[in-house]
Amino acid sequence: MIDLKLLRENPELVREAVRDKKFTCDLDAIFDLDVNRRDIFTRTQEARSRQKAANAEVAGLPKGSPEFLEKIKRMKELSQEVKELQKQQQEVDAEWNRLMLTVPNIPHESVPVGKDEDDNQQVSAWGDPQTVSADAQPHYDLPVFKKFVDLAGGVKVTGAGFPFIVGPMARLVRTLLRFFLDEAAAAGYVEVMPPLLVNAASATATGQLPDKEAQMYEVPQDGLYLIPTAEVPLTNLYRDTIFETGELPLRHVAYTPCFRREAGSYGKDVRGLNRVHQFDKVELVKWVLPENSFDELESLRMDSENILQKLNLPYRVLLMCSGEIGFPHAKQYDLEVWAGGQKRWLEVSSCSNFTDFQARRGNIRYRGQDGRPHPVHTLNASALAIPRTLAAILENNLEADGRIRLPEVLIPYYGEKYLT
RNA sequence: GGAAGGGUGGCAGAGUGGCCGAAUGCGCUGGUCUUGAAAACCAGAGUGCCCGAGAGGGUACCGGGGGUUCGAAUCCCCCCCCUUCCGCCA
Numbered sequence: 001m002i003d004l005k006l007l008r009e010n011p012e013l014v015r016e017a018v019r020d021k022k023f024t025c026d027l028d029a030i031f032d033l034d035v036n037r038r039d040i041f042t043r044t045q046e047a048r049s050r051q052k053a054a055n056a057e058v059a060g061l062p063k064g065s066p067e068f069l070e071k072i073k074r075m076k077e078l079s080q081e082v083k084e085l086q087k088q089q090q091e092v093d094a095e096w097n098r099l100m101l102t103v104p105n106i107p108h109e110s111v112p113v114g115k116d117e118d119d120n121q122q123v124s125a126w127g128d129p130q131t132v133s134a135d136a137q138p139h140y141d142l143p144v145f146k147k148f149v150d151l152a153g154g155v156k157v158t159g160a161g162f163p164f165i166v167g168p169m170a171r172l173v174r175t176l177l178r179f180f181l182d183e184a185a186a187a188g189y190v191e192v193m194p195p196l197l198v199n200a201a202s203a204t205a206t207g208q209l210p211d212k213e214a215q216m217y218e219v220p221q222d223g224l225y226l227i228p229t230a231e232v233p234l235t236n237l238y239r240d241t242i243f244e245t246g247e248l249p250l251r252h253v254a255y256t257p258c259f260r261r262e263a264g265s266y267g268k269d270v271r272g273l274n275r276v277h278q279f280d281k282v283e284l285v286k287w288v289l290p291e292n293s294f295d296e297l298e299s300l301r302m303d304s305e306n307i308l309q310k311l312n313l314p315y316r317v318l319l320m321c322s323g324e325i326g327f328p329h330a331k332q333y334d335l336e337v338w339a340g341g342q343k344r345w346l347e348v349s350s351c352s353n354f355t356d357f358q359a360r361r362g363n364i365r366y367r368g369q370d371g372r373p374h375p376v377h378t379l380n381a382s383a384l385a386i387p388r389t390l391a392a393i394l395e396n397n398l399e400a401d402g403r404i405r406l407p408e409v410l411i412p413y414y415g416e417k418y419l420t
Numbered sequence: 421g422g423a424a425g426g427g428u429g430g431c432a433g434a435g436u437g438g439c440c441g442a443a444u445g446c447g448c449u450g451g452u453c454u455u456g457a458a459a460a461c462c463a464g465a466g467u468g469c470c471c472g473a474g475a476g477g478g479u480a481c482c483g484g485g486g487g488u489u490c491g492a493a494u495c496c497c498c499c500c501c502c503u504u505c506c507g508c509c510a
Contacts, residue, residue, distance in 0.1 A: 038469095038470070041469070041470055041479090042470055042471070042478095042479095044470095044479085045469090045470060045471090045478060045479045045480085046470095046478080046479090048478090048479065048480090049478060049479070051490085051491080052479090052491090054490080054491090055438065055439090055490075055491050056438080056439060058438070058490070058491075059438040059439055059491085060438090060439075063438095071490080072490045072491090073490085074490085075490040075491080076490055077490095078490080079489085079490055079491080242467090373467080
């Protein structure tokens with residue numbers, strides 16, 4: 001939710017932000033409603049005040065006395081007036097809320113204005129893609145791929161995009177999850193296992209609803225959604241909470257499966273493990289004081305980058321442009337790993353600062369120096385998404401004899417040097 | 421899924437139609453007293469919104485939503501959640 005004060009005092013900034021982000025929402029309708037809403041609120045309040053005063057008088061009169069009956073008679077009129085105003089207030093407020101939920105967050109000033117991926121800025125890179133063997137293969141073309149990943153089995157049992165991971169690959173997934181979680185714990189994140197289904201209020205607070213409803217699998221019978229990322233249940237754990245300042249920053253890490261409908265995806269993007277409907281991911285979430293949030297974003301990004309470095313996978317860091325960052329995002333970095341077989345970059349992590357946007361929607365606050373509650377800032381990052389990490393390892397670590405070499409750091413975890 | 425009992429301020433807990441934003445106790449904050457602490461005593465203390473430069477004032481909130489009534493924490497209806505028992509089940 002956008003800050004109402006900002007919207008009132010600086011409507012052009014918001015208008016520009018909406019345009020830069022390529023979202024549409026009816027700001028003019030909000031401005032009109034805002035005036036109307038305040039007027040009705042004030043009038044309702046005044047009428048209600050008169051009613052309460054009259055009630056206090058009646059309370060002192062003997063029940064059934066002539067004065068009592070006379071007074072009641074006059075108060076019926078007032079009661080009608082109050083009811084009418086309250087009805088109007090409800091209607092205006094509901095519409096106002098509906099519209100407010102469609103206004104995206106404002107991009108931070110450091111975010112480049114742009115319309116598509118060509119306008120993203122590479123801010124850094126690590127490792128050398130050239131070191132990957134020239135005859136590396138896309139993971140889905142490797143002879144061992146069929147042994148490790150059973151796409152056809154998934155299609156039979158569920159549908160496209162729900163692969164079975166088999167044998168050494170399943171073991172590698174388990175290894176990676178443990179490694180990721182251990183790294184996060186060492187960096188100070190408290191591990192939690194959240195629910196994999198969330199209600200509509202949760203999906204609204206983090207910004208999936210109403211903006212990205214089509215992305216989520218739904219269980220209509222129970223009014224629940226399968227989580228597209230652990231961000232949703234994690235962030236919502238502290239919905240309607242007031243933190244004491246000493247409790248921040250708060251850091252959590254969670255491993256969860258993630259479910260995404262990915263409607264409209266096609267072609268090379270969905271081959272092999274590049275994009276699937278169900279995947280495993282380890283997610284980091286932080287709740288921080290507003291004044292620290294952009295520093296916290298950098299350290300969060302480093303937490304994700306460290307994992308890629310330890311895995312010895314070449315990657316680059318992109319600062320996403322205004323047109324590419326999501327609805328609730330103020331600033332977002334994507335970490336893209338080099339997949340030497342496909343000779344392309346695959347996004348394995350997205351590191352984001354949502355500033356106070358999710359906190360306002362979810363009513364997540366801290367008590368400030370002034371003793372009053374204020375919205376916290378929320379951030380999150382993947383560390384990391386499993387399938388594309390697997391793809392990168394398969395493609396970059398192929399030996400001449402056809403075996404897949406494990407990153408050094410995983411050998412003690414996995415117990416062997418090669419994926420067998 | 422069925423039955424019964426419940427959901428009130430940080431916690432416990434009173435309140436069954438009007439002066440209840442809500443007793444009381446505990447906890448918390450400040451003060452008095454004390455060399456210091458404890459005890460005792462005094463005072464304060466929720467969140468949102470509206471009006472106001474401010475002081476302050478108003479209003480809403482007793483799980484959520486609707487209804488009855490001049491007036492609802494209190495009565496009625498629907499939903500959610502918790503506890504216990506039964507059923508089912510990893």
